[in-house]
Amino acid sequence: MSxxxxxxxxxxxxPPPEDFVRRAHVQGMNAYRELYAxxxxxxxxxxxxxxxxxxxxxxxxxxxxxxxxxxxKWFTGGxxxxxxxxxxxxxxxxxxxxxxxxxxxxPGDQRMISYFELHRLVCRFANVLKSRGWKTGDRAIIYMxxxxxxxxxxxxxxxxxxxxxxxxxxxxxxxxxxxxxxxEAGLVITADGGWRRGREIRLKATVDEALAECxxxxxVIVYRRTGGQVSMQEGRDFWWHELDEGxxxxxxxxxxxxxxxxxxxxxxxxxxxxxxxxxTTGGYLTQCAATMKWVFDLREEDTYWCTADIGWVTGHSYIxxxxxxxxxxxxxxxxxxxxxxxxxxWRIVEKYGVSIFYTSPTAIRALLRQGDKWPEMHDxxxxxxxxxxxxxxxxxxxxxxxxxxxxxxxxxxxTWWQTETGAIMxxxxxxxxxxxxxxxxxxxxGVIADVVDMNGDPVGPDKEGFLVIKRPWPAMxxxxxxxxxxxxxxxxxxxxGVYFTGDAARRDSNGYFTVxxxxxxxxxxxxxxxxxxEIESALVRHPSVAEAAVVGRPDEVTGQAVCAFITLxxxxxxxxxLSDELRQxxxxxxxxxxxxxxxxxxxxLPKTRSGKIMRRLLREIVTTRAVTGDxxxxxxxxxxxxxxxxxxxxx
Ligand code: WTA
Numbered sequence: 001m002s003x004x005x006x007x008x009x010x011x012x013x014x015p016p017p018e019d020f021v022r023r024a025h026v027q028g029m030n031a032y033r034e035l036y037a038x039x040x041x042x043x044x045x046x047x048x049x050x051x052x053x054x055x056x057x058x059x060x061x062x063x064x065x066x067x068x069x070x071x072x073k074w075f076t077g078g079x080x081x082x083x084x085x086x087x088x089x090x091x092x093x094x095x096x097x098x099x100x101x102x103x104x105x106x107p108g109d110q111r112m113i114s115y116f117e118l119h120r121l122v123c124r125f126a127n128v129l130k131s132r133g134w135k136t137g138d139r140a141i142i143y144m145x146x147x148x149x150x151x152x153x154x155x156x157x158x159x160x161x162x163x164x165x166x167x168x169x170x171x172x173x174x175x176x177x178x179x180x181x182x183x184e185a186g187l188v189i190t191a192d193g194g195w196r197r198g199r200e201i202r203l204k205a206t207v208d209e210a211l212a213e214c215x216x217x218x219x220v221i222v223y224r225r226t227g228g229q230v231s232m233q234e235g236r237d238f239w240w241h242e243l244d245e246g247x248x249x250x251x252x253x254x255x256x257x258x259x260x261x262x263x264x265x266x267x268x269x270x271x272x273x274x275x276x277x278x279x280t281t282g283g284y285l286t287q288c289a290a291t292m293k294w295v296f297d298l299r300e301e302d303t304y305w306c307t308a309d310i311g312w313v314t315g316h317s318y319i320x321x322x323x324x325x326x327x328x329x330x331x332x333x334x335x336x337x338x339x340x341x342x343x344x345x346w347r348i349v350e351k352y353g354v355s356i357f358y359t360s361p362t363a364i365r366a367l368l369r370q371g372d373k374w375p376e377m378h379d380x381x382x383x384x385x386x387x388x389x390x391x392x393x394x395x396x397x398x399x400x401x402x403x404x405x406x407x408x409x410x411x412x413x414x415t416w417w418q419t420e421t422g423a424i425m426x427x428x429x430x431x432x433x434x435x436x437x438x439x440x441x442x443x444x445x446g447v448i449a450d451v452v453d454m455n456g457d458p459v460g461p462d463k464e465g466f467l468v469i470k471r472p473w474p475a476m477x478x479x480x481x482x483x484x485x486x487x488x489x490x491x492x493x494x495x496x497g498v499y500f501t502g503d504a505a506r507r508d509s510n511g512y513f514t515v516x517x518x519x520x521x522x523x524x525x526x527x528x529x530x531x532x533x534e535i536e537s538a539l540v541r542h543p544s545v546a547e548a549a550v551v552g553r554p555d556e557v558t559g560q561a562v563c564a565f566i567t568l569x570x571x572x573x574x575x576x577x578l579s580d581e582l583r584q585x586x587x588x589x590x591x592x593x594x595x596x597x598x599x600x601x602x603x604x605l606p607k608t609r610s611g612k613i614m615r616r617l618l619r620e621i622v623t624t625r626a627v628t629g630d631x632x633x634x635x636x637x638x639x640x641x642x643x644x645x646x647x648x649x650x651x
Contacts, residue, residue: 014402014435016411020384024431025293032432032442039445047286047446047474051075054289055325056089058255061282065472070492070499071479072472074283075258082262082281083126083159084253085289086324087119099329102303102352103148106195106335113148115327118155121148123251126156128243129187132219136161136254139264140187141180143167143203145194146334149223149240150310151320153189154263158281159253162187163261165276168311169194169201171591173209175274179266180214182276182481191223192230197339204230258282264481265313267419268531269490270521276481277313277419283474287423287446288322294444295413295427296356297385298326305331306358306387307345312528313419314389317475318358322423337363343374346405350378357405358387358415360527361397365557368400375404385430387413390527391559392515398437416440416515418501419529420491422475425449426513439512446473449513451505456495467505467515468498521615523552523560530594532615535562538589542582544568549605549613553598553622561597563622563648565605575601579649598622600648604639618643 021027026035039046044064051057051064061078090096100118103111113121134140140162144150150166157164165183167176180188190207193200204222208231211217222230223240232239259280266274292298304323308314310332323330331352337345345367349357367374386406388398393414402412411430417423425447426440433441443449451465452458459465476499480487494500504516518524521532532550539548547567552560566582579599586595606614621644 016431021431024297026429026432029432032429035445050290051286055085073259074474078258079255080282081253083155090115090327095327101148102331104333120249121152122155123249124247126159126251127247138162139183139185140164141185143190161254161256165264166311170593172588173206174589177210184216186218188220191225193226193228197336200226200228268529272533272537277477278479278481279422284422287475288317289325291424292322292326295424297430302355303353304328304356305354342370346375346378353382355382356385360390361393362526364397364401372404383410386410389415391524395437414440420477436512439514441512451507461509464506467501467503470498525560526558538586542585551619563598564596565600598648598650606639
C-alpha cells in the first residue's frame with residue numbers, strides 16, 4: 001500500500017489469504033500489474049494470446065481488432081462456434097464425463113448432466129430446429145424457466161448461428177410482445193411453466209397472449225416442465241419432446257464469423273423503449289472465458305454456482321457461456337432463495353459442495369436480515385470464493401457475507417459490469433487484490449477505466465465523476481439492435497470519444513474504484529435494471545392517470561424501490577383501490593418485479609418552466625423528505641411543500 005490516502009488507510013483492507021495466493025491463477029499484485037501493463041501496451045498481442053489459449057477456432061483471425069469509432073470488430077476473419085467451445089471441445093478430454101450442470105428444481109428434483117450428455121441434448125435439439133427449417137441468421141426468442149433445457153435451447157441456437165434473445169420469465173405478455181416484435185423473431189422456445197415459491201408461473205399462457213400481435217412467429221416449441229394445462233395452437237405450437245423423439249445426436253457446429261451475432265439481450269435504458277444489446281461471438285467468448293480464471297480463479301475441481309437468472313446478462317455470461325467454455329461444473333437452481341425456507345441457498349451449497357458462490361447484494365441483504373441461524377444450520381466449509389454483482393454492495397452486507405458465509409476465509413470478488421460490457425470489467429483478482437469492502441477495486445487487464453467530468457477530464461482522487469471506459473474491449477456490445485444511432489448517442493457521444501457507462505464512481509488515491517450508482521434515469525431494484533421512463537409510460541396508459549413520474553427510493557434490501565408520483569384525470573377515485581390496480585397494471589405491462597412499492601397521488605408534479613418534470617426534486621423528497629437543491633427553475637413552489645408532506649400508499 002502507498003503512503004497516500006490517509007482516509008482510505010483507516011478502512012481495513014483484506015489481503016488475499018496465503019494459501020489462496022499459492023494456488024491462484026494470478027498470484028499477488030505484481031502479477032496483476034504485469035498482466036495489466038502488458039494488456040495496456042500491447043492490446044492486440046495480449047487479446048490474441050488469450051483468444052488462442054482459451055478457445056477453439058476453426059480458422060484463425062486476420063486482425064485481432066478493427067475500430068471504426070464507435071463500431072468495433074474483434075478477431076475479424078476468424079471462424080468460431082460458441083456451442084462447439086462450450087461442448088465438443090471438452091469431449092476429447094477427461095472432461096467428457098465431467099458434470100457440466102448440476103440442476104435442482106424448486107420442488108427438489110435434481111439432474112446431473114455431463115458434458116457428453118449435454119452435447120447430446122444440444123445436438124438433438126439443434127436437429128429439431130434444423131428440421132423445422134431454422135438456420136444461420138434467423139432469430140429466436142427464448143422464454144423459459146431455469147431448467148437445463150434453457151441452456152440447451154441457447155446452445156442449440158448458437159450451434160446453428162440462430163441469434164437468440166432470452167426474455168426473463170418474470171416479464172409480462174406486453175413486454176414479451178415488444179421484444180418479439182423488435183427482434184422480428186420467427187421462432188419462440190418456451191415451456192408450459194416453471195416453479196416459483198411453490199406456485200406455477202404459467203409461461204405458455206403468457207406467450208399465447210403476446211403472440212396475438214406477432215405475425216412474424218411461425219413456430220412455438222414448448223418444453224414440458226410443470227405438466228400444467230396449456231392450449232396448443234394447431235400448426236404453430238409443438239411439444240419439444242414430440243419433435244425431439246428420434247432426433248439424431250449428430251449435428252456438426254456451424255463455423256461462424258467471429259462477429260456473428262450470438263444474442264440480443266434487451267435491457268432498460270433512459271427512454272420508455274428497451275434496448276436490444278447485441279453481442280457477437282469471438283470477442284464475447286474470449287472475455288467470458290478469461291474472466292472465469294482471472295476473477296473466479298476457476299480450477300478443474302471446483303463446483304461453481306452463480307445464482308442469477310439466465311434471463312439476465314449475468315446468467316448468459318456466468319451460467320452458460322463462461323463456465324461451459326471453461327469446462328466448469330456449474331450449479332443451476334430453478335427457484336427462489338427463500339423457498340421453502342431461508343436456508344435454501346446454504347442447503348444447496350452444502351448438498352453439492354459448492355466452492356465458488358456468486359450472487360447479488362440484494363440476496364445477501366435479504367438473507368442477512370433473517371439472521372445467522374440459517375447459514376449456521378449448514379456446513380459451508382467447501383466454499384473458497386464468494387462473488388457479488390449487480391449493484392453496489394454496502395460494507396455492512398460485505399462484512400456479513402465475509403464473516404458469516406465465508407467464515408473469514410474466502411475472498412469476495414465485487415464484480416462491476418453491465419449488460420453492455422458483456423463480461424466483468426472491474427473486479428478484484430482473488431489471489432492478488434487486497435479487498436476493500438464496497439469497492440470493486442481495479443479494472444481487469446485490457447480495461448482502461450477512468451472517472452471523469454462532462455468534458456472527459458479525470459476528476460482526481462476521491463472525487464465523484466462519471467465512470468467511463470477509454471478503449472474498446474472484446475466483449476463490448478456491438479450496437480443496439482436496429483438502432484445504431486441510439487448506440488452512438490447513448491454510449492459514445494455523452495463524454496467525447498469514450499464509452500459512457502451511465503454510472504457514477506469515485507477512485508481513491510490507491511486507485512480503488514467505488515461504483516456509486518446510476519447517473520441516468522435507470523433504477524436498480526434487486527439488481528434488476530428498470531427504466532423510470534418505461535414504468536411511467538406504462539402508468540400513463542392507464543385510463544385514470546394524467547401524468548406519472550417515477551423515481552428510485554433507497555431501500556434497505558432491494559437497494560432501490562420504485563416510487564411513483566401520479567396525477568389523476570378528473571373523477572372520484574378511491575386512492576387505496578386505485579393504487580392496487582395501478583400496481584397490477586404495471587405487472588401486466590412490464591412484469592411483477594417492476595411494480596411500484598409506493599404510489600403517491602399528487603395534484604401536480606414539480607415542473608420546470610419549460611414543462612419538464614423535475615425528477616431530481618422527487619428523488620430528494622423520497623430520500624430525505626425535504627428539498628435542498630436548486631429550485632430556481634421550478635414553476636410552482638407550492639407543489640413541493642404539498643408533496644413532501646404526503647405519505648404514499650405502500651404495498
Ligand atoms: C450496476 C449486471 C456497483 C451498475 C451485470 C451497472 C454495479 C448496472 C455492480 C448494470 C457492482 C453492476 N457495483 N454497481 N459490482 N455491478 N452494477 O446491465 O449501475 O443488469 O451500470 O448488468 O448495475 O446492470 P446490468
